[in-house]
Amino acid sequence: MRYEGNPFEKWLVYLLLVLGGVIMLFPFLWMVSTALKGHIYVIETPPSLLPKEPTLANFVEAWTSNRFQLYFSNSLVVAISTTVLSVLCSAMLAYAFARFVFPGKEVLFYALLFTMMIPGLVLIIPQFFLAKTLGLRNSLWGLVFVYVAITTPLNTFLLRGFFEQLPRELEEAVLIDGGGHFTIFFRIVVPLSTPALATVAIFTFLASWDEFVWALTAIDEMSKRTLPVAIAVFQGAHATEWGLVFAASLIAAIPVITVFVSLQRYFMGGLTSGAFKG
Amino acid sequence: MKTPRQRRETTTAYLFMLPGLLFFTIFMIYPLLKALQMSLYQWSIMPGRPSQFVGLSNYAQAFEDPVFWIALRNTVLYTLVTVPGQMILAMLVALLLNYIRSGRVLFRTIYYLPVITSWVIVSILFKYLFQSPGGLINYLLTDVLHLIAAPIAWLRNPTTAMVPIMSLGIWKGIGWSMVIFLAALQTIPGELYEAAAIDGASRWQRFWHLTLPLVRPTVVFVLVMLVIGGFNVFISVYLITAGGPMKQTEVILSYMYHQAFDFLEFGYGAALSYMLAAIILVLSFLQIRFLRRPVELY
Numbered sequence: 001m002r003y004e005g006n007p008f009e010k011w012l013v014y015l016l017l018v019l020g021g022v023i024m025l026f027p028f029l030w031m032v033s034t035a036l037k038g039h040i041y042v043i044e045t046p047p048s049l050l051p052k053e054p055t056l057a058n059f060v061e062a063w064t065s066n067r068f069q070l071y072f073s074n075s076l077v078v079a080i081s082t083t084v085l086s087v088l089c090s091a092m093l094a095y096a097f098a099r100f101v102f103p104g105k106e107v108l109f110y111a112l113l114f115t116m117m118i119p120g121l122v123l124i125i126p127q128f129f130l131a132k133t134l135g136l137r138n139s140l141w142g143l144v145f146v147y148v149a150i151t152t153p154l155n156t157f158l159l160r161g162f163f164e165q166l167p168r169e170l171e172e173a174v175l176i177d178g179g180g181h182f183t184i185f186f187r188i189v190v191p192l193s194t195p196a197l198a199t200v201a202i203f204t205f206l207a208s209w210d211e212f213v214w215a216l217t218a219i220d221e222m223s224k225r226t227l228p229v230a231i232a233v234f235q236g237a238h239a240t241e242w243g244l245v246f247a248a249s250l251i252a253a254i255p256v257i258t259v260f261v262s263l264q265r266y267f268m269g270g271l272t273s274g275a276f277k278g
Numbered sequence: 279m280k281t282p283r284q285r286r287e288t289t290t291a292y293l294f295m296l297p298g299l300l301f302f303t304i305f306m307i308y309p310l311l312k313a314l315q316m317s318l319y320q321w322s323i324m325p326g327r328p329s330q331f332v333g334l335s336n337y338a339q340a341f342e343d344p345v346f347w348i349a350l351r352n353t354v355l356y357t358l359v360t361v362p363g364q365m366i367l368a369m370l371v372a373l374l375l376n377y378i379r380s381g382r383v384l385f386r387t388i389y390y391l392p393v394i395t396s397w398v399i400v401s402i403l404f405k406y407l408f409q410s411p412g413g414l415i416n417y418l419l420t421d422v423l424h425l426i427a428a429p430i431a432w433l434r435n436p437t438t439a440m441v442p443i444m445s446l447g448i449w450k451g452i453g454w455s456m457v458i459f460l461a462a463l464q465t466i467p468g469e470l471y472e473a474a475a476i477d478g479a480s481r482w483q484r485f486w487h488l489t490l491p492l493v494r495p496t497v498v499f500v501l502v503m504l505v506i507g508g509f510n511v512f513i514s515v516y517l518i519t520a521g522g523p524m525k526q527t528e529v530i531l532s533y534m535y536h537q538a539f540d541f542l543e544f545g546y547g548a549a550l551s552y553m554l555a556a557i558i559l560v561l562s563f564l565q566i567r568f569l570r571r572p573v574e575l576y
Contacts, residue, residue, distance in 0.1 A: 013374050014381075020371060021388045024449070028391065030414060031403050047417055089298035100291035108295075115306050117562060119510045121531050122551040125316060125538050126309035149305030152298050181290050210396035212513055217539065228398040232517060235402050242406055249399040260394045264387065268457060 035059065035246040058247035068248060070223060071230040075209055075252075078140050078226055082147040082208040087201050089148060090155035091193070095185050097156065098163035099171075112153040120150060124217055131218050138221040146218070147208045155200045162196040163189060199266045206256055227252040313548045321545035329545070336549035345525050346550070349533040352440065353554075356529060357508030360447035364504055365497070367448065368455030373485070375456070376463045386460070390453035400450055401517040408432040408442040408518075415442075436526030439519050443527070446514050451507070455500050462496035463489070498569045502562050509558050530554045 029049060036054040062068055096102070097109060127146060128137075136142030171184045179187075190197065212228040219225055225233070231252060235245045260267060317337070320330040340346040371389055375382050392400060407414045409432075416429035432438045466489065474484045490497070512531040515521060521528035521536060528536070530550060538547030 010378075013377050017371070017374050017378070017381075017385050020367075021385060024389050024392060024452070027400070027403055027407060027449070028395075030407065034406070047412070047414055085301075089301060092294045093298035096291045096294040100287055100294075102288045102291040108299075111307070112302070115302075115310070117506065117559060118310065118555050119506075119531070119551070119558060121510070121512060121534065122313055122555045123306065123309040124535075125544050125548050125551070126312035127305065128539075129544075130305070130309060130312070145301060146305050149301040152302055153306075156298065181294070185294070206394065210398070212396070212398050213535075228396055231402070232398050235517075245402060246406075249402065253395060253399060256394055256396070257391075260390075261387070264383075268386075 031246045032250065034242050035250055037243055039241075039243060058243040059251065062244055062248040062251060067223065068230070068251075071225050071227050072251070074140060074224060075226040075228075076255075078143050078147070079205050079209040081140075081144045082151070083201050083205045085144065086148045086151045086155060086204045087197055090152045090200065091159055091190065091197065092185070093152065093156045094159035094163055095181075095189060097160045099181070112156055116153045116157070121213060124213065127214070128217055136218070138219055138224050140224060142218050143208075143211075143215055143226070146214050147204075147211060151204045151207060155204065158200055159193070159196055162193055166192055195266060195269070198263065199269055202259055202263055202267055205259065209256060313552060316545055317549035317552050319545045321548070323542060323544070332545070336546050337553065339546060340550060340553060345528060345533060346530075348526060349528040349530045352527060353509055353511065353529045353531075355440065356444060356447065356511050357505055359444050360451065361501065361504045361508050363444075363448040364451040364455050365500060368452045368500075369459050371452065371456045372459035372463055373489075375460055386453075386457065389456055392450040393453040395450075397450075397513040398517065400446060401514045404442045404446045404514070405433070405518045410434070433519055434523055436523055439523070439527045443511070443514050443518055446518070447508070447511065451504065455504065458496060458500055459493065462493040466492050498565065501569070502565050505561055505565065506558055509554060509561070 033049050033051055035058050036056070037051045038053060038055050038057060097105065131137045131139075131142045131146075134142075136145065166189065170188050174184050174188065210228060211226075212232065215226045215229045216232070219229065227248075231245065231248050234241075234248065238244070318331060318333060320332045320336075322329045371385075375385055378385075408416075410416055411429035411431075413429075413432075415432070419425045420427070420429055430438055432442055470488060470492075471484060474488050479487070510531065511529050512535070515527060515529050515532045516535065519527040521532045525533075531554065534547045534550040534554070537543040537550065
């Protein structure tokens with residue numbers, strides 16, 4: 001299906017792509033438009049995409065009210081802690097799988113692969129009781145630990161593949177010079193693997209920033225909520241304040257879109273290596 | 279016999295794995311086994327009232343529970359509609375993007391935007407779009423396209439309430455499959471098409487007999503992942519209809535969640551989730567077993 005130089009055909013292809021693109025973008029545009037409308041214009045007939053009197057009032061209200069900034073910082077703390085811990089743990093795990101022979105290696109690797117196929121919600125009932133026992137209910141650490149556990153298998157799988165392809169000459173040189181595996185890992189493997197680590201870090205950050213179900217289940221205390229839960233709860237309680245809900249949603253989406261657009265190269269690379277599902 | 283060096287290596291390996299395995303064992307493996315145990319009990323959360331071992335009766339209960347069958351039907355229906363929907367549209371977009379020379383990154387970004395947006399936000403958004411009477415979809419169908427005379431109460435009617443949920447599933451998922459398909463299409467050497475064109479193969483023949491067999495492993499991979507995703511549908515149902523009206527739009531996971539956290543039927547909830555896991559594992563195994571075939575270029 002290569003480009004064959006037929007101008008009519010070329011324009012038809014672009015036309016179809018633009019048409020599809022409009023369908024993909026339209027719900028978002030509608031969300032932005034609703035967020036920019038004042039309260040009275042949100043349900044109007046006929047509805048209009050361009051707000052008559054666009055206002056940032058919803059954004060200001062969302063940002064300044066309802067502990068929104070607290071939720072934002074909760075989400076940020078959880079996502080950053082998860083990313084650091086998960087990338088470190090899975091890189092070390094992946095290094096062990098890529099470089100060592102040890103008893104139980106096969107079993108462990110298949111256990112990791114197996115949990116990738118299990119629906120996350122299967123675990124949620126025991127996780128709920130476990131968090132209760134460990135005093136992790138209503139704690140941001142309770143979110144972080146579970147997110148690290150959820151993201152580790154996939155991250156390990158991807159990083160192992162990358163580490164296996166790294167040349168071993170440098171590492172052998174370190175061993176001959178009397179250095180240990182921790183030196184190799186932190187001084188050679190980690191610096192050489194920046195692209196792979198970045199990919200894994202981006203996926204982990206986005207996944208924990210957006211996670212909803214575990215945060216909904218583990219947290220009852222309002223002050224410990226993360227953004228997805230806060231937005232869903234707010235929408236449930238104020239079913240008609242769409243402008244405000246969408247303003248809050250758009251603010252919540254800013255980190256995601258920023259990360260995605262600026263680091264798209266790493267993102268797509270990780271995706272097409274086939275280990276991730278968005 | 280092991281040499282001291284081998285033993286030292288083994289110790290180092292375990293040290294490297296320790297932090298990751300700690301999280302993995304405590305928060306994944308333990309809950310996985312615990313859920314199995316809970317599914318065999320009438321699980322009690324009252325202090326002083328011990329949980330009662332009931333064998334497989336939680337599983338048997340599901341088979342006699344009419345809502346379980348509704349939830350299973352809806353889950354299967356959701357998968358049957360959204361998986362082919364996503365795959366066909368994604369393949370179409372990937373073929374178009376593979377054809378053009380400029381603007382590929384821009385279009386890819388646009389089609390991928392729904393994938394990276396959180397399920398919570400897009401679920402609320404689709405709930406808003408499918409509102410009645412004032413929602414955008416109703417407005418487009420009545421006043422712009424004149425397809426229907428009166429607005430449809432999408433979310434209040436069991437037969438139409440799955441429409442917003444399924445269209446969301448397709449719309450949100452196209453980008454992911456498209457990116458994977460596009461990467462696979464780009465590995466096909468152009469000379470193959472030239473040769474096929476010289477042999478007089480039509481465009482459709484080239485796609486069916488050349489492209490599709492070459493990207494078959496990718497298609498199977500995407501299919502397996504999307505079926506898993508389809509059976510895992512939860513957040514959109516939970517936020518758009520909450521399983522209503524009258525539990526008619528429950529899917530397995532939303533029903534499980536309601537049973538566990540609204541009605542405190544934790545044993546039954548655990549059994550429901552284990553049944554779902556079993557269905558997913560069997561389906562994935564069958565797909566890989568019967569659809570994956572080695573592809574030969576020569």
